[in-house]
Amino acid sequence: MALNWILVIAGAVLVLVEIILGAVTGFDFVLIGSALMLGGILGLLTKSVAVGAAAAGVLALLYVFVGRKRIRNRLARPNMPTNTDALLGKTARVVETITSERPGRIKFEGDEWRAALDRPESGPIDLGSTVRVVRIDGVTAFVETVPS
Numbered sequence: 001m002a003l004n005w006i007l008v009i010a011g012a013v014l015v016l017v018e019i020i021l022g023a024v025t026g027f028d029f030v031l032i033g034s035a036l037m038l039g040g041i042l043g044l045l046t047k048s049v050a051v052g053a054a055a056a057g058v059l060a061l062l063y064v065f066v067g068r069k070r071i072r073n074r075l076a077r078p079n080m081p082t083n084t085d086a087l088l089g090k091t092a093r094v095v096e097t098i099t100s101e102r103p104g105r106i107k108f109e110g111d112e113w114r115a116a117l118d119r120p121e122s123g124p125i126d127l128g129s130t131v132r133v134v135r136i137d138g139v140t141a142f143v144e145t146v147p148s
Helices: 002-021 028-046 049-075 083-087
Strands: 091-096 104-108 111-117 130-137 140-145
Touching (some): 002 049, 028 049, 083 130, 104 130
Parallel strands (some): 111 140
Antiparallel strands (some): 104 111
């Protein structure tokens, strides 16, 4: 009987961890946690440790070997560009001067980005200038001056 309670509690902890992490695990913790909880509850209802453990195991294995791939495929967005993909090659306005010693800021479609010079030897880029985004590294857009 104690094992059934352990399954219920372990399942609840996995669901809670998934909520805290924000679905980083692709809902694996939520679904395996649910399998454990359901198995534990079934074991408590039938007053059988064997039934609870077997149900939890079967449900978890079914998810891992059958349901996981289906859920991952549904969550995948293969052709949807990310924020950074949409920014590459686009022009933006400098809202804080960019120098070789210090990054500045650019504004693109209402969003501000940290910006650094793609080629530091090109010199500073002043406020109000138009730049082109050459590459992104982390949270920094590397830019070059757009000729007027």
